[in-house]
Each structure stands twice: as C-alpha cells, then as structure tokens.
Amino acid sequence: MKHLFPLAFLMLFVFSGTISAQETWDLQKCINYALENNIQIQQQSINTDYYGNELKQAKKNLLPSVSGGLSNSFNFGRTLQYDNTYANYNSNQTNGNLSANVTLWNGFTLQNSIDKADLDLKASLADLQKAKDDIMLFIAASYLEILFAEELVQVAEDQMEVTKLQIERTRKLVDAGSLAKGSLLEIEAQLAGEELNLVNQQNSLQLAYLNLYQLLELPSTEQFKIAEPVLPVVKANGTLLNSMQVFRNAVNIRPEVKSAEYRLGSSKEQVAIAKGSLYPSVSFGADYYNSYNNKYEDLVGDKISFNDQLKNNERYGVGVNMRIPIFSKGQVRTQIKNAELQVLNQELELQSTKNVLRKEIEQAYTNALAALKKYMASNKAVESMQEAFRYTEEKFNVGMVNSVEYNQSKNNLAKAKSDLAQAKYDYIFRTKILDFYNGEIIEL
Known part of the structure; x- marks a missing residue:
C-alpha cells in the first residue's frame, strides 16, 4: 500500500x-x-440514397420502353427461299427487330x-x-x-x-x-x-x-x-x-x-x-423488323443484294393495346x-x-x-x-x-x-x- x-x-x-x-x-x-x-448515420445515409434511386426510377417509368433484337442462324437442308418455295442448300440468315412501348393510362x-x-x-x-x-x-x-x-x-x-x-x-x-x-x-x-x-x-x-x-x-x-x-x-x-x-x-x-x-x-x-x-390499362406500341439471307436470289437467279433485301424485307407497325382486368382470383x-x-x-x-x-x-x-x-x-x-x-x-x-x-x-x-x-x-x-x-x- x-x-x-x-x-x-x-x-x-x-x-x-x-x-x-x-x-x-x-x-x-x-x-x-x-x-x-458515425456508422449508424452512414448506414441511414445509404438507405436514403436507396430511396432516392427508387424515386428516380418511378419517374423514369413514365418514359417509353425501347428494345431491340438481333439474331443469326445457319440453315441446312430444305430451306424456305425468297420466292416462298423450298430448296436444299445451306444458308446464313440474320434477323433484326426494334420495338417501343409507352403506357398511356393505367x-x-x-x-x-x-x-x-x-x-x-x-x-x-x-x-x-x-x-x-x-x-x-x-x-x-x-x-x-x-x-x-x-x-x-x-x-x-x-x-x-x-x-x-x-x-x-x-x-x-x-x-x-x-x-x-x-x-x-x-x-x-x-x-x-x-x-x-x-x-x-x-x-x-x-x-x-x-x-x-x-x-x-x-x-x-x-x-x-x-x-x-x-x-x-x-x-x-x-x-x-x-x-x-x-x-x-x-x-x-x-x-x-x-x-x-x-x-x-x-x-x-x-x-x-x-x-x-x-x-383497364392503355398503351401505345411500335415495332420494326428486317432480315437478310446470304442465299436469296431473284426470279432470274441473280443474288439479291444486302440493301435490296433490307428494303424488301422490312416490316413496321404501330398500334394501341388495351388490357382489361376481368378476373384475377x-x-x-x-x-x-x-x-x-x-x-x-x-x-x-x-x-x-x-x-x-x-x-x-x-x-x-x-x-x-x-x-x-x-x-x-x-x-x-x-x-x-x-x-x-x-x-x-x-x-x-x-x-x-x-x-x-x-x-x-x-x-x-x-x-x-x-x-x-x-x-x-x-x-x-x-x-x-x-x-x-x-x-x-x-x-x-
């Protein structure tokens, strides 16, 4: 002591x-x-950022949705030709599409x-x-x-x-x-x-x-x-x-x-x-489609060019869609x-x-x-x-x-x-x- x-x-x-x-x-x-x-304050701040992102996304949901697709396929044997007949040959075909949709009212x-x-x-x-x-x-x-x-x-x-x-x-x-x-x-x-x-x-x-x-x-x-x-x-x-x-x-x-x-x-x-x-919900949509095949020929046997196929094969359209709920269990x-x-x-x-x-x-x-x-x-x-x-x-x-x-x-x-x-x-x-x-x- x-x-x-x-x-x-x-x-x-x-x-x-x-x-x-x-x-x-x-x-x-x-x-x-x-x-x-302080860690708790930092965590709450992150939580606030999360809800901020949710608000931004909710506003962006008013915008149209746009999507596109591109596919390529190799065909063997009987294949549909340009004149809507079938023939035996190998071909390579490319397809493309683009679509858009916007909700008008829901x-x-x-x-x-x-x-x-x-x-x-x-x-x-x-x-x-x-x-x-x-x-x-x-x-x-x-x-x-x-x-x-x-x-x-x-x-x-x-x-x-x-x-x-x-x-x-x-x-x-x-x-x-x-x-x-x-x-x-x-x-x-x-x-x-x-x-x-x-x-x-x-x-x-x-x-x-x-x-x-x-x-x-x-x-x-x-x-x-x-x-x-x-x-x-x-x-x-x-x-x-x-x-x-x-x-x-x-x-x-x-x-x-x-x-x-x-x-x-x-x-x-x-x-x-x-x-x-x-x-009911109402939406407006539009779509575009086109394709190219490396074996397509015209009636005289000449190969159809890429540009001509794009002009001839394109399809597009617009439309209004209504969805009516009837029974959802x-x-x-x-x-x-x-x-x-x-x-x-x-x-x-x-x-x-x-x-x-x-x-x-x-x-x-x-x-x-x-x-x-x-x-x-x-x-x-x-x-x-x-x-x-x-x-x-x-x-x-x-x-x-x-x-x-x-x-x-x-x-x-x-x-x-x-x-x-x-x-x-x-x-x-x-x-x-x-x-x-x-x-x-x-x-x-």
Whole structure:
C-alpha cells in the first residue's frame, strides 16, 4: 500500500500530460466529427440514397420502353427461299427487330408510384435527421459527463489540499504537546483515503473520455481534451419552457413525427396503386423488323443484294393495346384490403410516435424541474457545510473537537459539493433537451 499511491499518481500524471498535449475539441467539433463518421448515420445515409434511386426510377417509368433484337442462324437442308418455295442448300440468315412501348393510362398507377416513392424518400431523410439528432444528444450528454467528472476531480484535489494543510497544523500542535499523536495519525489516514478517492475520480474521468471517443468512432489512442465552455448560470428564479408548449412546437418540427406522417401518406398512395389494378390499362406500341439471307436470289437467279433485301424485307407497325382486368382470383381485392390495413397501422404508428414524444418531453421537463430544485437545495447545503466546516476546523485547531468530527465535517462538505455539481450538470442537460425539442441547436 505504501507504493500504491505514488505509482497511481505517476500514472495519472502521465495520463494528464498526454491529454494536455493533445488538441482541444469543443462540443460543436465533436458533433461535426460524429455526424461525418458515425456508422449508424452512414448506414441511414445509404438507405436514403436507396430511396432516392427508387424515386428516380418511378419517374423514369413514365418514359417509353425501347428494345431491340438481333439474331443469326445457319440453315441446312430444305430451306424456305425468297420466292416462298423450298430448296436444299445451306444458308446464313440474320434477323433484326426494334420495338417501343409507352403506357398511356393505367389507373394513375405510375403517378401514384412516383408520389409514394417521393414520400418514402422524405421519410428516409427524416429518419436520417433523427439519427443525427440522437447522436448530437448523446455527444452532448457525454461532453457534460466529462465536465462533471473534471469537477469531481477538482473537488477531490481541493479536499486533499485542505487535509494536507491540516496535517501540517496538527503536526505542529502534536510537536508542541497540545494534541495527542493519534489525532495526526487519523488525519493522515484520512489523506490516504482521499488519495484513493482522487484516483477513482481520475479513473471516472478517463472512462468518460473513453465513452466520448467510442461515440465518435474514434480510437482511444487519438486523444484530445474537451474545451471548457462557459456554462449557463443556474438561477433560482429561472423559468422552464412549459412541457405542453414544447410539445406543440416539437410535434410540428421533430423528424420522427415527420417520418411517421410521410409513411402514412406512402401507405395511402399504396392503396391508390392497388386500386389502379382494377382499371383497364392503355398503351401505345411500335415495332420494326428486317432480315437478310446470304442465299436469296431473284426470279432470274441473280443474288439479291444486302440493301435490296433490307428494303424488301422490312416490316413496321404501330398500334394501341388495351388490357382489361376481368378476373384475377381475388388478388387485387386482397391487395387493396391489405394496403388499407397498412394505412390503419401507420395511423396508429403516427399516434404512438406523438405519444412517445410527449412522454419524453414531459419526462425531460420533470427531470429538469427536479434537478433545479436539487441544485438550489444543494447550493444551500454547500453554503451551510462550508460554514459548519469552517467552525469545526477552528475548534479542531484549538483541540475542542477530535479528528473524527473534523473529518466527518470535511466529508460532508465534499459530498455536498459533489451533489451540487451533479445537480448542475443534470439541470443543464435536461434544459438542453427541452431546447432541442423546441427546435434550438445544442450549444454550450
């Protein structure tokens, strides 16, 4: 144990030196890095690109479809000749065709498919924004966790400094015969406990940094130190945004609600698409055909040239085609009913999303209000504990209280400061959540 604390402090010194040698990142830089490198956001971005391609394809489905074919065959034995008679010879024939088709009307299925794909893309974009919002909240919480851990380290260091000063005073009193040596030993034992507490707080700080590195998808070897922001002052008469007011604003701007609304619209378009199969479809088509045979001859036995065959063999035509659905074994009706059920399900999903959002805002408001009350109570407790410790320290210095009472008073003060720090950062984070739901950017 005699070698434990020097070794621990050496490790912490090396760690602190490593951190201080790195660059400083503020909250916005952490958020920007996470938005660019977070895997979940990248996956959602790929998903958005997929729906973008689906929309492009839905629009291109309005264009005509054009196809062509080319075939070559070798014929042996009896072969149909140019004059529509058969003869025995070997020949080589090439056939070519080109056709085009465009849908004129099919129950508005094509346009409804475009509208559906557009809504699916908007829903995916809203999901992408929701993923970004979530990572921003996680980064802000982790950032504040580091600030909280640093403050606890400072409290532990301040506590040790007070104990070291008291050890010097007590040693002088013991040397002068005013106090028993046991008082000095008890305070030195208290210092050992405070050294261990400092080590624990330093470890908590290191773990808080590690949590932030992992959120950023950043290797722990690439370390940095967060910037110390100017935190808002917590005021006793501070007012919080009303939870219902925040909800009324949030329900109109939050991406998760927008996503649910877009998916509801998409499900309605799917109903229209399914109903389109009940109507006739009309299309316009055109085709062209030609062929060449290397053995074709005219009536006098002369070989027919390539150009002449192309002129003589070409065929082309245009036409309008109507397809009328008569009986499909109930498949279309089933598709319509299933699409209508999906609309009902998406309506419930939208309501559920709004309910979850309202609960989250109410919870954030309640937590912020509780944190504010705790902060005010903790602030009074710190003031009282500081005065009580000052009084106890004065009495201890003249031998009116023992070291146990002195250490108890000092520990009470340290705990009150820790509670105050926790309440402060908890309140700041909860208010930031409310501001975020209200459409404001997270800033420190």
